[in-house]
Amino acid sequence: MASLTIRxxxxxxxxxxxxxxxxxxxxxEEEVRVILGELIEGREEPLTPFAAPxxxxxxxxxxxxxxxxxxxxxxxxxxxxxxxxxxxxxxxxKERRIEVRCVLTTxxxxxxxxxxxxxxxxxxxxxxxxxxxxxxxxxxxxxxxECDLIVVAPATADLMxxxxxxHADDLASAILLATNRKVLVAPAMNPLMxxxxxxxxxxxxxxxxxVVLIGPNSGEMAEAGEAGIGRMSxxxxxxxxxxxxxxxxxxxxxxxxxxLITAGPTHEPIDPVRYIANRSSGKQGFAIAAAAQAxxxxxxxxxxxxxxxxxxxxxxxxxxxxxxxxxxxxxxxPADIAIFAAAVAxxxxxxxxxxxxxxxxxxxxxxxxxxxxxxxxxxxxxxxxRPPLVIGFAAETEHLIDNAKSKLARKGCDWIVANDVSPxxxxxxxxxxxxxxISRKDGEKNSEKDGEIAVDSWPVMTxxxxxxxxxxxxxxxxxxxxxxPAS
Ligand SMILES: Cc1cc2nc3c(=O)[nH]c(=O)nc-3n(C[C@H](O)[C@H](O)[C@H](O)COP(=O)(O)O)c2cc1C
Numbered sequence: 001m002a003s004l005t006i007r008x009x010x011x012x013x014x015x016x017x018x019x020x021x022x023x024x025x026x027x028x029e030e031e032v033r034v035i036l037g038e039l040i041e042g043r044e045e046p047l048t049p050f051a052a053p054x055x056x057x058x059x060x061x062x063x064x065x066x067x068x069x070x071x072x073x074x075x076x077x078x079x080x081x082x083x084x085x086x087x088x089x090x091x092x093x094k095e096r097r098i099e100v101r102c103v104l105t106t107x108x109x110x111x112x113x114x115x116x117x118x119x120x121x122x123x124x125x126x127x128x129x130x131x132x133x134x135x136x137x138x139x140x141x142x143x144x145x146e147c148d149l150i151v152v153a154p155a156t157a158d159l160m161x162x163x164x165x166x167h168a169d170d171l172a173s174a175i176l177l178a179t180n181r182k183v184l185v186a187p188a189m190n191p192l193m194x195x196x197x198x199x200x201x202x203x204x205x206x207x208x209x210x211v212v213l214i215g216p217n218s219g220e221m222a223e224a225g226e227a228g229i230g231r232m233s234x235x236x237x238x239x240x241x242x243x244x245x246x247x248x249x250x251x252x253x254x255x256x257x258x259x260l261i262t263a264g265p266t267h268e269p270i271d272p273v274r275y276i277a278n279r280s281s282g283k284q285g286f287a288i289a290a291a292a293q294a295x296x297x298x299x300x301x302x303x304x305x306x307x308x309x310x311x312x313x314x315x316x317x318x319x320x321x322x323x324x325x326x327x328x329x330x331x332x333x334p335a336d337i338a339i340f341a342a343a344v345a346x347x348x349x350x351x352x353x354x355x356x357x358x359x360x361x362x363x364x365x366x367x368x369x370x371x372x373x374x375x376x377x378x379x380x381x382x383x384x385x386r387p388p389l390v391i392g393f394a395a396e397t398e399h400l401i402d403n404a405k406s407k408l409a410r411k412g413c414d415w416i417v418a419n420d421v422s423p424x425x426x427x428x429x430x431x432x433x434x435x436x437x438i439s440r441k442d443g444e445k446n447s448e449k450d451g452e453i454a455v456d457s458w459p460v461m462t463x464x465x466x467x468x469x470x471x472x473x474x475x476x477x478x479x480x481x482x483x484x485p486a487s
Contacts, residue, residue, distance in 0.1 A: 010070060011294075015250050015294040016250055017031055017032065018291070018294075018464060018465070018468045019251075019468055019472065021465065021468075027462075027465075068097075069097050069098060069099035070097045070098070070247075071097070071098045071099070071148045071149070071246045071247070072098065072099040072100070072101065072146070072147045072148055072149075073093055073098050073099070073100050073101070073147055073148065073149050073150070073151050073242060073246075074100075074101050074102075074103060074143050074144070074147040074149075074150045074151070074175065074181075075089065075090065075093070075100050075101070075102045075103070075121075075150075075151045075152075075153065076102075076103045076105070076150065076151070076152045076153075076159075076172045076175065076176070077102060077103065077104050077105065077108040077112065077117070077153065077154070078105050078107065078108055078152065078153075078154050078155055078156040078158070078159045078172070078188075079105050079106070079107020079108045079109075079110060079111060079156055079158075080107075080108075080111065080154040080156045080188045080189065080232075081111065081154075081188070081222040082153075082154040082188035082231070082232035083108050083111035083112045083154055084111065084112060085153070085154070085232055085234070085235050086102075086112065086117075086153050086154065086235070087112060087116060087117065087120055088235035089151075089153055089235040089238055089239060090102065090117065090120045090121050091120060091235075092235045092236055092238075092239035093151075093239050093242060094121075095239075096239060096242075096243050098239075098242065098243070098246065099123075100121045100123065101121065101123050101124075101126070101143065101147065102117045102118075102121050102123065102125050102126070103125075103126045103127070103143060103171055103172050103175060104117060104125060104126070104127050105127075105156075105159065105170060105171075105172045106127070106170065107156070107158075109127065114127060126143060126171060127171065128171060129169075129170055129171040129174055131171075140171055140174045140175050140178060141178050143171075143175050144174075144175040144176075144178040144179035144180075144181070145178070145179060145180060145181065147181060148181065148246055149181055149182050149183075149184060149242055149245055149246055150175065150176065150179055150181050150182070150183045150184070151183075151184045151185075151186070151238065151242055152172075152176070152183065152184070152185045152186065153185075153186035153188075153232065153238055154186060154187070154188035154189075154232045155185040155186055155187045155188065156187075156188070156189060157187075157189045157193045157194075157196070157198075157199050157202075159172060159173070159176075160185065160187060160199065160202045160203065160206060161198065161199075161202050162176075163176050163177075163183075163185075163202075163206055163209075163211070164201070164202035164203075164205040164206050164209075165202075182210075182212065182245055183210075183211045183212065184211075184212045184213075184214060184238070184241055184242055184245060185206065185211050185212065185213050185214070186213075186214050186215055186216075186232050186233050186238050187203070187213065187215060187216045187230075187232070188215075188216055188230065188231065188232030189216070189230050190221060190223065190226065190230055191221065191226065191227070191228030191229050191230040193230065194216060194228075194229055194230040195228075195229070212241070212245065214233045214237060214238055214241045215231070215232060215233035215237070215238075216229055216230050216231055216232055216233065217229070217231045217232070217233055217234075218230075218231065219231040250294075251295075252295055252296025253295050253296065253472075253475035253479065254292055254295040254296045254297035254337075254471065254474070254475055254478075255295075255296030255297070256296070257296075257297045257298070257336040257337060257478060258297065258298045258300070258334070258335045258336050258337075259289075259292045259297040259298070259299045259300070259335060259336065259337045259338075259339065260299075260300050260302070260329065260332045260333070260335040260337070260338045260339070260387065261285055261288055261289045261292070261299060261300070261301045261302070261338075261339045261340075261341060262285060262301075262302045262303070262304075262325060262329060262339070262340050262341060262342035262344070262375065263282040263284070263285020263286055263288075263289065263301060263302075263303045263304070263306065263341050263342050264280055264281070264282030264285060264303045264304035264305060264306040264342055264343070265277050265278045265279070265280040265282070265304045265305065265306075265342070265343050265345070266278075266304045266319070266320065266321050266322045266325055266342065266343075266344050266345045266372075267304065267305055267320045267321060267345075268321055268322065268345045268347070268348035268349060268372070269320075269321065269348075269349065269352050270349050270352065270353065270357070270367065271352065271353030271354075271355065271356050271357045272353070272354075272355065272356055273356050274356075274357070275320075276345060276347075276348070276349065277305075277345075278343050278345065279343075280304070280306075280342070280343035280395075281306060281307075281308070281430075282303055282304065282306030282308050282342075283308065283431065283463045284341050284393075284433060284463045284466065284467070285301065285303065285339075285341035285342060286301070286303070286306070286308050286311055287463045287464045287466070287467035288339055288341060288467040288470060288471065289301040289311045289314045289316075290311040290312075290314070290464075290467065291464070291467040291468045291470070291471040292337075292339075292467075292471050292474075293311060293312070293313045293314050294471075295471050295475060297337075298315075299311075299313070299314040299315065300314075300315045300316075300317065300332045300335070301314050301315070301316045301317070302316075302317045302319060302325055302328040302329055302332065302342070303316055303317070303318055303319070303342070304319060304320065304325065304342055304343075304344075305318075305320060317332070321345075321348065321372075322344045322345055322348065322372035322373060322375065323348075323372065323373060325342060325344060325375060326373045326375050326378065329375055329379060333379075333382075333385045333387070334385050334387070335387045336387060336388060336389070336478060337387055337388070337389045337390075337391070337474055337478060338379055338387040338389070338390050338391065339391045339393075339470075340375060340376045340379070340390075340391065340392050340393060340413075341393045341417075342375075342393075343393075343395060344372060344375055345372055346371065346372060347369035347370065347371055347372060348369065348370060348372050349367050349368065349369060349370075350368040350369060350370040351366075351367070351368050353365075374411070376390070376392040376411045376413055377410070377411045377412060380392075380411050380412035380413040380414075381412050388478065389414050389415070389474065389477060389478055390412075390413040390414050390415075391413060391414065391415045391416070391417060391470075391474075392407065392408075392411055392413040392415070392416050392417070393416070393417050393418075393419070394407045394416050394417070394418040394419070394438075395419055395421040396418060396419075396420060396421065397420070397421060397422040398422070400418050400419075400420050400436065401418060401436060401438070401455060403418075404416045404418035404436065404438050405438055405453055405455075408438055408439075408440070408453065414439065414440055415437060415438065415439040415440075416437075416438040416439075417435050417436075417437055417438075417466075417470065418435060418436045418437075418438055419433055419434065419435045419436075420434065431462055431463055432460055432461065432462055432463065433460070433461060433462075433463050433466045434458070434459070434460045434461075435458050435461075435466055436455055436456065436457045436458070437455075437456040437458065437470070437473065438453060438454070438455050438456075439453070439454050439456070440452055440453060440454075
């Protein structure tokens with residue numbers, strides 16, 4: 001049985017899976033299992049797990065080189081002058097990691113040769129409904145269904161008429177009648193044919209049937225001196241339309257929002273070689289930065305010293321101490337959302353040694369501590385540039401909820417993400433987290449309301465899932481709200 005490595009999936013698919021699994025409170029693996037189960041339940045063909053694969057299968061073979069294909073298209077080429085553009089379309093689809101199996105109508109073979117199409121697609125070309133090689137196992141049915149999308153380009157007036165009326169007297173029309181996949185049609189014909197009442201009726205019928213049309217464009221025709229609507233869309237336009245149908249855009253609910261995040265510990269120097277630190281790994285803050293970026297936000301991450309790779313597409317400012325962190329946070333304002341996930345040291349050494357402290361007979365040097373700036377409170381209490389949503393983290397080892405509630409009141413932030421960091425939980429430095437979202441606003445369902453403060457307790461999740469869930473809550477809360485534009 002094949003195994004699937006989630007890590008190796010396309011970024012867009014991974015983000016979709018993460019968002020979906022966080023929403024459904026499942027692990028990503030469980031979510032993939034559910035999706036596969038739903039797919040199998042929704043199948044129309046019976047499952048025949050023990051059928052041996054046919055020797056001369058029309059199933060797509062993997063590409064000869066490069067990355068594996070991510071989707072497959074059955075491309076039906078009709079008999080029009082624009083058929084030459086379909087050769088380019090094959091290339092454009094393959095560039096997008098879409099596998100292409102081609103079907104040529106009898107008329108199409110007058111315009112392009114099966115040899116050229118086969119050389120470009122790296123696949124056997126299909127031309128005949130009654131091809132004994134394909135039809136011993138109903139090849140036309142498999143060409144109709146063992147793909148993610150059917151593209152008809154060029155779609156002749158004749159082919160569209162057959163589609164609109166349910167004909168199935170050749171391979172192309174039989175595939176189009178037998179498919180349960182989406183169909184993208186790129187018409188190409190003389191403007192008089194396009195404007196003919198019969199073609200108008202057929203086009204309207206196809207649209208009612210859910211067929212997606214691209215083009216035709218207007219311009220000069222192959223016929224000398226003729227111009228008008230009827231030119232087939234360019235190959236690149238058709239490939240882009242196909243890609244959009246195959247890979248719908250991932251939702252980006254934080255597009256246009258600027259999100260400021262802090263992460264990691266701070267290091268407070270004792271002398272040039274020694275410092276006070278804490279066990280924060282920065283993983284939670286980095287995961288939030290990646291999730292916010294995937295949700296479309298512009299993200300600025302101010303990070304203390306960590307052993308993590310900068311998340312892609314995120315502006316990262318690396319700092320050491322609490323004072324440097326505050327400086328970078330202030331420099332990054334204004335922001336729509338500020339999330340303070342860093343474990344900032346409460347104190348620093350007042351009498352920091354300019355040189356390395358030496359052992360002396362006088363004994364240990366006394367370390368005097370002074371309070372560090374409180375970054376969360378400082379930003380929460382700003383008047384002019386206060387981000388509309390300020391979220392703090394409370395890492396507690398006892399009385400988690402009570403301490404987090406009083407932190408929310410004391411600091412003046414809007415939400416607190418409280419997590420138990422006592423050693424037994426393994427949260428500090430670990431990969432999982434159990435958090436409680438404490439907010440001033442009305443909580444979600446399942447929240448335990450306490451006056452104006454809502455406590456929403458989440459199940460144990462990976463830090464990535466916590467990040468995705470938090471970003472989903474943020475997206476819901478800030479939709480439509482923006483910081484005041486800087487004057
Ligand atoms: C030179 C030439 C060019 C043609 N170009 C087109 C065209 O662009 N669009 C169209 O609908 N039919 C065009 N036709 C007519 C089709 O080839 C004809 O209707 C054929 O039956 C279509 O078959 P098919 O739909 O099975 O591919 C053209 C015919 C010739 C001879």
